[in-house]
Amino acid sequence: MKTLTQTLFPSFIAFVSLVAHAGCTSNPHAAPLAPQRLDAEQVVIEPAANTERPPFAFSEQDEQLLDEIQRATFRYFIEAVSPETGMVYDRTSSDVVSIAGVGFQLAAFPIGVERGWISRDEAERHAQLILDTLMNEPSNRKAGLFYHFINPHDASARRVGRELVVSTVDSALLFSGMIVAGEYFQGDIKTSVDQLLRDADWSFFLDTPGSGMPDTPYLSLGWKPKDDAVPTGDGELLPYYWIDSGDEHRLTTLLGVCAPKPENRAPEEVYWALRRQLGWHEGQGEIVWFPYSGALFTSFFAHLFVDYGSLGTDNPMAHGMPQRARVDWWENSRRVVNLHRDRAIQNPNKLPSLGEDFWGFSASDGPDGYLVSGQFPARVEMSGAQPDRDFSTYDPMENWGGGVIAPYAPGSSIMFEPALAMESLRASRHAVGDDQNGGVWTESWGFRDAFRMNQHQQVDWVAEDYVAISQGPLILAIENARSGLIWELFMSHPSIRNGFTRLGLK
Structure with missing residues (x-):
């Protein structure tokens, strides 16, 4: 059974710990070398003019695979x-x-x-x-x-x-x-x-x-309640x-x-006050990143519902909050996806699972229990920024997770890099087991939560469970990449529209 730090908020794990103890898509905005220091107020993270946005067009073969994956995943929820x-x-x-x-x-x-x-x-x-x-x-x-x-x-x-x-x-x-x-x-x-x-x-x-x-x-x-009996x-x-x-x-x-x-709302300024710590990754450029977890899901969970591609580049300074870069969050997540894949290809620890088709470090089951792997961009100093107020001084460490792959992580990246996600989904769908383990795919409910490969590119460990918070992102992300249905429904609610208007997001 998971503990508080393992289950309450996966991206919160590293924060609790702190308290208690070749294949990338090039970006014309990217600098050739990592900058040592940036003025956050001059940074704009946005896609190149010719960058394709979702929904995407898929080949007939890809559509068949996506149908198979979504339908099996849907059965889990029924x-x-x-x-x-x-x-x-x-x-x-x-x-x-x-x-x-x-x-x-x-x-x-x-x-x-x-x-x-x-x-x-x-x-x-x-x-x-x-x-x-x-x-x-x-x-x-x-x-x-x-x-x-x-x-x-x-x-x-x-x-x-x-x-x-x-x-x-x-x-x-x-x-x-x-x-x-x-x-x-x-x-x-x-x-x-x-x-x-x-x-x-x-x-x-x-x-x-x-x-x-x-x-x-x-x-x-x-x-939390003082008395469990009186929740x-x-x-x-x-x-x-x-x-x-x-x-x-x-x-x-x-x-x-x-x-x-x-009377029940959080004030608009709390949204603009959220810190935007700057990093950099070769081939992608500047990235806003979360310092307490490099798990990939921390860069796509909101995108399952919010159509950031339609919102474009925001502007915190226009709302009175300095030291916050202007960000197109869809583009920011696309860059993070490429960072994760690049690291899997580089694979300095020579873990046999990792490579061009097997990537995406995230929260999942692992051989020894709950696992949160993750990767981070290179830290960039922010000129004039104040510690704690504008950025965290915490220095995180990458976590390779022993090469464990959670299919929902690269699969959910289909909202940002459809071709790369399709390659990963296809490879995971057809991964075969060794003498003791089956593959990661089953006809009943699709992908098991996670798996690991050996040097023979056979599955030598696979999670026993299917997990709702892994299955859910996958089916929603695929649908958004195919049709935008979830985005259309979420963004049409009057309270969401009104809130975005108050935030100055259109």
């Missing part, structure tokens, strides 16, 4: 569920539900309908059962946000290991999936979704970190905050800013 509540299990070996997994499940239903894998009526029944179950059990939330883990049979709050915590990021992922389902199905489902959105009081989770940070309050990572009683906010610009940070903050009721 079959690996509690018969009482319809909610998808966190993983196949556990009797617990992650609300983030349920968010992905709800967002997957419209894909199943559009692709002809489930009738609209059946998908609506699944979605309504889940929403009714969540709404009818008030002990699973505080101030309208949900406990990270809940009981699959009655939706009550569930302790997992040391953790019984209301999670802001997992609530954000749940609400995002709800929004997608509500906008697609409309009717009673939308009514239920909008009520849950109105009930969410994000202002309850705001606090001022101090330690040189701006006076703007940030969202805490969560809240809606007294408690306290966790003393950790969404202060950087990783995907979890941005999505959580956006949901707070976009709350329907003004």
Whole structure:
């Protein structure tokens, strides 16, 4: 069973640790050598004029493979569920539900309908059962946000290991999936979704970190009760905050800013106050990166719902926040994807799994338990920037994960580098096992969570489980790359549109 630092917020692992203890796509904006120092206010991260944006056109052969992958993944969200509540299990070996997994499940239903894998009526029944179950059990939330883990049979709050915590990021992922389902199905489902959105009081989770940070309050990572027996009683906010610009940070903050009721919102300035630490990677140029985790998922989770490609390049300085680069977040993530693939090709430790088709360091199962591998760009000093306020002084270390590959990571990169992602998906789909292990692909629910190769390019370890928060990103990312469906639905919700307007994002 995962512990608090392993499951509460995957990108939070390194932060807790700190407290407690050839094949790249060239970029014409990239400098030939890594700069030693940059003025963040002069940095603009945006794609070249001829860069192709999603949705992309795929070959017939690629479409067939994507159909196969999405359909198998979709079956997980229909079959690996509690018969009482319809909610998808966190993983196949556990009797617990992650609300983030349920968010992905709800967002997957419209894909199943559009692709002809489930009738609209059946998908609506699944979605309504889940929403009714969540709404009818008030002990699973505080101030309208949900406990990270809940009981699959009655939706009550569930302790997992040391953790019984209301999670802001997992609530954000749940609400995002709800929004997608509500906008697609409309009717009673939308009514239920909008009520849950109105009930969410994000202002309850705001606090001022101090330690040189701006006076703007940030969202805490969560809240824990004083007494497990009274999950809606007294408690306290966790003393950790969404202060950087990783995907979890941005999505959580956006949901707070976009709350329907003004009194429940996070202020707009908290979004612009998120730190934008600058790095550099050869062939790509400047990159904004998250210093406490180099896992690839921290560069694509928000993109599963937010159509950053349509938003273009933002401008924090226009909103009174200095020392923040202007960023097109789709382009920033595209650069991070190429960084990950480059590192796998370079492979200084000669790990047999890694190479042109096997890349993407991220959170997954590993041979010894939960694993968070990751890579970072070269750090670039920021002229005039203040430590803590504008950047972290933490010096992270790359984590090669022993060569473990999680197919959802390169697969979800299809939103940014479709050709490279297709090559990786095809290679993982056809990876064969050694004498003791099968392949990573099964006809039932698609890819197992992770695998590792030996020197003979055979799978010598494969995860036993399928995991909802790995399956979900993969099916959503593929759909966005193919049709943009999830983006269209999420971005059409009035509260999201209004929030983006208040932020000056169009």
